[in-house]
Amino acid sequence: MDELQNEDSVEGIQNLTKNKVAVITGASSGIGRAAAHEYARRGARVVVAARNKKALDEVVKECRNLGSEALAVVTDVTKEDEVNRLAETAHAKYGNIDIWINNAAVTLFGRFEEVPTADIRQVIETNLFGYIYGARAAIPIFREQGSGTLINVSSVVAVTGQPFTGAYVATKAAEKALSESLSQELVEEENIHVCTVMPTVIDTPLYQHGANYTGKGVIPPKPLHSPEMAAEAIVNISEYPRKEVFAGTPGPMIYMAKAVTPPQLYDRMVKRNIDKNHFRDTLTEITPGNLYQHALDQINGGWHQEIHENTPLVKRLKAGMMLAGFGLGLLAVWGLTRSGGDGTS
């Protein structure tokens, strides 16, 4: 009985992921790899896809060590036939696909007008067409099954914007828009869901592996979150589908700040923050990074020493929000007391 409880529940909560089949692109590193681990931990059968076979084999081994079935399919998401083959292989192996996670992404740092057009195109090919191919491979299977969840891992920059990563930001916004559109197209299908996860800054190798035409070193801006936190957000949304979710505390706050700040002021603040917190003063060679070939893959970007779930900025924002909440509460109590007195008449 205990065994059964352990198998079917995670920390006392019913495990809705057990035996589900999850396909994850970009699973050789970062959020994708962490998601593969999380799905494996919860008993899902995981199909991992990326360009790096060696890294994928490691991921499969790691998933199996966590007690789950796993399958690696080497896939370049910029090639539609390879994405289709990924879907076919997964479907043939397990008979169905419950969850498809579009996650593979690359980035490109530099002034928009100065970076090579070919690199911009490659970012779009990977981040946008990769997701498009994934959606087009997964949705027919979901329709045939009458159920399934497509998760597009976008980014908080899809709603906040970010300078010097124009191509990346454009694709992340497009991914979010794609989710929106697909969600509307599929609104009549009760058991088919399209979700968007928008992580904030995550400690992944994206920053080292990204193409860089700035001449400066790139570091993730604070506050930094762990890939495991983003992975958990992905698994949770596949269990309880919602349209959109931020992964990381500052997401909603930045989003709200944007809504209430005058546009020019907001742009200046963001530019200043990125200038200050996203780039190092150290000079770096210009590089196309992992745009055209895979890099050495791992979960973390090695920025762990700088991970702060609660940086001074976040702490200040949280304190501010708590204070505002407390004030609103007091106002409500005062209002109720007054209306209670009047109500006697």
Add this chain to the structure above:
Amino acid sequence: MKTPTYTPIGRMTPRFLAEFDSTSAMMTALGKYLRGEDSPGRDIASLPEWLAREVNKFARQTRESMYTLSGFMEAIPPESLNKIHSEQMSKWVINNYPKKPVPAVAIGASSGALTHLQVALGIPWLPQTFLIPVRRPSDMQVDQPKLTMKWAADPARLLLKNNPDLQLHHMFDPNQDRLRLEHTTYFRVKKLRLGTSYERFITDVLPPGGTIFVSECQRKWPATKVDNRHFFQFGGTGGPSEKEYLEGSARVEKFLNQYESPVKKWDAPKPDGEIPEAEWGFETSLYEDIERIAREGGYKVKRIVFEEPDHPSPFVAELYKWWYRQRRIMSNRLVAGSFTLIEPYWTLRTGSVPFWMKYNTEFSAKWLEEYLDDHDNYDELFLMLYPPGVEGIGMTTVERWESILAKARKRGEFLGAGAEREPEDFGSLIKNHTDFKNSIKARYPIPGPLGIRKFSEFVEKSQGKSKIRFIDYRPQDINTEPAIDRIKDSRQSRPAMSRKKQSKPAGVADKQAQQNKSTRKQTEITASAGKQEEQGKNPAGPSGKEAQAG
């Protein structure tokens, strides 16, 4: 997708028309689809599912009585026939369709397969044949067709005197319709003229250059001329052969004995010749109006020619498969419906390939089986079988259907009825609709119309592969004389025609001419009894080795 129609009240079936009929069911399902509505079908299918379970709990005899009673309730008293006007039927039909421009309109014979075709093209269909069930004196035995024929002469006159544009095919089949015929008889009427409503509808929705598809089922049946525009057809397709209906046979005797009939064979009236079959056959007289309206409106006329109502099914199934593949749908599931069970909306919604069967007869079973043998690529097979009410001759056993379901690579199931199904499992009429939705989980969006150009592309591609021909209309190919005249003519000219037939060279170039001739000479008197092979004994294969696509 909701589109305004003329009026919802106008969509209600006129009191005198049967709802359990093929025309009603197909037209209503098509109309609902074109209006963007789900199609729970006709008959009792709109009743709740719990009722299906309750109905099936009754004893067999009770269920049979209920079936008979429902037929009686739908029938009209004979004296009401003089209140019927053919335009009421036409108005009902056009009220079921949205009034919006369409690239084509279908007219003519009913076939469930063609309903699926019309659904794919998003075009309305204006039926030629309608069923008016008429109450019959209960002292008349079901197995006394001659008596029924004579009795019907007066009521028929009431109907026909007010409707010069109708031809009555009084159909009486104590095999398949046995339960309903206890107190009812079937007046099937065929429109010889389009009439005001149909013509106005066509000119309203069909822009110049549009196409009129004429579904031309060439199935014929021996009939007896009773009066002007009044024929009596004894029996119907799918069960015993024409000869068996007329002369009896061992299985006819066994059947009659099973139902405790006092006779060993029916006293069928002697047929005068062959005319278009009452329910499915197309009466070519309608071409006169079609040709005129096409000339006036600048329309193209395309004939869709086939012999049996089931014949278009493989063509339509392959069309759907082709269409689905273009839409990146797996198309690995076939849903075979029979008679009024067609469900066009859910067919598309579940991405299923439709295959329509006329009835649960051996002919249809074999037709489906041959199609599957030629196209063995379905993972899933589903069957929706209409409960016939009786264990009639030619009906297929559950085991036979199960052997067909076993051809599915992964899953083969009945919808609406399980292996325990019985002929009077009327609950399945309700259940098949809900079963369709619940058993098949796949959900695909309802597509836009296939389009005439794409359709023509498929027709071109499938030339020679099916038993359905698409032919450009030419007036010289058609004999538009009413059947009554054709029968009269053929009586007089029988010897001459026979000679002509003999002298005609049978070359390849004459193939088309022979087909045309068969249309023109369709009323040639033959001792029709014994002319045809027993139904279903040797239906031509759906691979269509002997057929040509137009």
